[in-house]
Amino acid sequence: MLNQTPIWKYVLVVFMLALCSLYALPNLYGEDHAVQISSGRDTTVTQALAANVESQLNKANIAIKAVEFENDRILIRVPDSDTQLLARETLEKSLGDDYFVAMNLAPDTPDWLDDLGGTPMKLGLDLRGGVHFMMEVDMNSAIDTAVGGVVDEFRDRLREEKIRYRSVRKVGDAVEVVFRDEDVLESAQFFLRNSYQDMTIDERDSLTLRASFTEARLTQIRDYAVKQNITIIRNRVNQLGVAEPLVQKQGQDRIVVQLPGIQDTAKAKEILNATATLNFRLVDGEGDIRDAVNGRVPAGSELLYERNGQPVLLKKQIMLEGSHIIDATNSMDENGFPQVNINLDSKGGSKISKFSRDNIGKPMATVFIEFKATDERDANGKLIFEKSEEVINVATIQSQLGSSFRITGIDSASEARDLALLLRAGALIAPIQIVEERTVGPSLGKENIELGMQAIIYGLIAVLIFMLIYYQAFGIVANIALVTNLVMIVGIMSMITGATLTLPGMAGIVLTVGMAVDANVLIFERIREELRDGRSPQQAIHFGYDNAFSTILDANITTFIVGMILFAVGTGPIKGFSITLMIGILTSMFTAIIVTRVLVNLFWGGKKITKLAI
Template sequence: MLNRYPLWKYIMLVAVICVGLLYALPNIYGEDPAIQISGSNSAEINVATQDKVKQLLVKNQIEPKSLVYENKSILIRLSDNDTQLKAKELISQELGDDYTVALNLAPATPSWLTIIGAEPMKLGLDLRGGVHFLMEVDMTTALSKLTEQSIENLKAEFNKNNLNYKALNKSSNQQILMQFDNTEDRNKAITKINGLLDYELTSQSENSIVISVSQQRLQQAKSDAVQQNTTILRNRVNQLGVAEPIVQRQGSDRIVVELPGIQDTALAKRILGATATLEFRQVNEDGSTNLEAILKGEMRVPYGSEIKYMENGRPVLLYKRVVLTGDHITDSSFRVNEYSQPEVSINLDSAGGKTMLDFTQKHLKKAMATLFVEYKDTGKRDENDKPILEKQERVINVATIQGIFSDRFQVTGISSVDEARNLSLLLRAGALIAPIQIIEERTVGPSMGQENITQGLESCVWGLLISVIFMLVVYRLFGVFASLALVANLILIVGAMSLLPGATLSMPGIAGIVLTVGMAVDANVLINERIKEELSNGRGVQHAINEGYAGAWSSIFDANITTLITAIILYAVGTGSIKGFAITLGIGIVTSMFTSIVGTRALANLIYGGRRVNKLSI
């Protein structure tokens, strides 16, 4: 019989809408202004810290909604933004610099919804608030590292070809000075340099030459530094757990980072800006016997060696030549070993594993040091108003190589579990190729984000309201069907956006939702007009309904599938807000086709199907 759905189709329709409604519900509850307290450096969060914070809030007559201590951090939910800011200032003053006190927004979703994985939609920077960083890669340091690497490569190349030289050092302006005992050795060196693609002969004298890295290699190094730093920053942002961040290159030496939901920039700046890496170096054990005399100035530091210090101030004499750098680290994790000491487990790539295997085979029972290297902001600025970074190094571990190992080993001697955790995170995300400087920092407050949300909701409501009025006036009962389908469509879009882990709603995303509302109405207009056309041609009511849906289907499908292809292309090639628009548009197309065709047909079948009807309300 025409226009009759089997029971299972009605059950499916109701089930889909109910699931969509269930996962859309968390968006009604909103978010609470919150404060997140976590330890930094050697400070740890414990029950005593929790009690201290509680007493501070009571003393200042601040009543939190909740105060929860879990995963070595404290989350305090508060009633409004003013109370949040006041509490943050008080707690920061009380706990000091050893703790990170960050503003946050905590979802107010009831526990019965969180149990089934229902969470509110992830909002973009323009809706939720957050921070925007414009970072600049320090090319001077990147090129300095390239010059040092070039010196080591030239040494290896000359030794491999049995070419003699007296000294090989870095000169001014990122150039390399090579000195010789005689003219014959110099001429052989010039011939060799001219045959190497990455180097150029700048000048020469009787017993020396000045070498520069080629312009092509310099440009490649600059481009690689920005590209690799962009990738590493993206990995670090993922470690922070920020939903749909934007990390993209801007110009020749700048990177844009946007972190929705992050209000306090302290943690983000510490993780993003850190250039922490490790260097593994051999200890100069022969020279260490004279270490006391060297420190007193009675003896010189042995050639090719330098003094570094451990955290407790103990000096260690290391060879300058780096055995291996953190660039070869592919993964790292931290744990507390059987001696209750924190340690970081490190995995190397194949090249790093081979280098470490060769080194440990040749230097068994010798001492190797792990040098922790990072760049920190000094708080000073140069003549171009850029932050001046200071290189800080400390030896975190000196151990005797007891056995041969390659791509897997542990680093101990770390002072605290938190330091081991942060070091593991930075190494896992990758060491920055060159230091980065934050040259622009912009915070979008939650109040501005709320204003954007209000404006977006108003646009959706007005679009929905106008569409509903139009459909009711023009198509009467079938207009009611279309209006109910529109509401169901919005519920399904919100539910899908909340359920998908990678979906983030932004202002362009709201525009995509409004657009799909119009497209859903368009589908119902085609159906209803086709039904009216069939009725005017003298068709019976049941045949007109059937032909109306069947005849309009091909036009609706063609129009929506081309738009869906466009949305897929936008998502594939777009970034940031463009992707947000593409996601909501794509989801909206699928849900609108479902509600406009299956939903309204189910309502029409329920009321008119299988009955003798003389006139339609259309």
């Protein structure tokens, strides 16, 4: 018999609708205005602090909905935006600079729904408000760092091969090696060319080799600098408790950082402007520190200072760079003294093992390097960075180190915690500067949401009225499918972890509302054609759906491919639009072909009817 729906299709439709409705439900509960407190460099958020904060707000007669302590942060829910602003100002005055106090929006999802993983859609910066930074990576510093690493490698490899040289030094973006005679130069040139195929190694004169990176290798260094800095910035933001950050590459040397819900740009810049790196070097125990202070620094050494002003004479050769650290935790040793436990990647473990094996019993210094932007600019108009170096720890190498080792001799537990946080957050490969900064206020975000919702609702109502008038009873079926389609889009957007709804994304939903009925229009017009050709109502329904399927599939596949291209090559708003467009295409295919067919078969399938209201 024609137009009979198998049981599995009923089950599929009911399951999909129930699942999407469940995960769309959190969006009905909205969000609370909240103030978030997270720990600073020398402090820890505790349950006692939460009780103290609640007491202070009560004394200031500030209305509180709830105070929550979890994941080492305090979240204070308040009734409205005015109370939120007042609470933040009160807490900033009482807590000072010891803690980070930021405004946020917290989902008001019931506990039972939250336990099932139900969360509202993540809103982008243009809808939620927050801060936006465009950051530029200093590629010159990235290349300088890479060249400096090659200088150390050349020295080590030539010594291992017993190739004697006079000097290895960095000259601009190249490395120059000076030898004692031409025979040694020839053997060194053969060895280096085979070992460093990503470098161009030429003979500058009869006793000097010049090595420089190939263009492909320079491109790789630049890409790595941006990607590594993105990872490190994301880690820093996550370590300090900023919720739902967006950190992504834009162009060749720029990084976009968006912090939705955060209004305090000063605190956000404090996190992001920590443009620093770490390295480990041996202390020069043979040089005279007094001579060095007076300006007579031994060749191969460098004079630096500790935080208390104590001078330290260090070897220039770097034992280990901070980029090799993959994890760091603070703890107490067997005698109750603070220490930092460090885990390295395989390359870092190999380097530190080799250096420490030859230097057991010698002091090793941890050097903190910070790049600060000056008011001067180079010929290309980019800010010039000033390099600042400081010794933050000196510890004696007790034994040969490996991929895991510990730093001891730290003054306090808080200093150990701060050092572990800095190591864990990572060291920037190259300095960065903020070239663009803007703040989107929560009131503007709220206005964008209201306007976007109006566009969706007005568009939906117009389409519903048209379908109802033009296709009568079948228009009711199409309207049910259209509302189901919207529920599915919201549910799927809420389920996808990385999906964020932006203002262009809302435009994509409005477009989907119009496109979703295209398939039904094609199907219903084919049914009308079949009826005009003299087929019975049951035959018209059957052939109408079957004949329209290929046209619907072709049209939606081509649009979906365009959406994929937009997502692949686009940034920010374009990605937001393409995500909702692609999800809308998939859900509209499901509702137009399967849901409407199930409903049509349920109402008219298998029945003796002589006329269709279409």
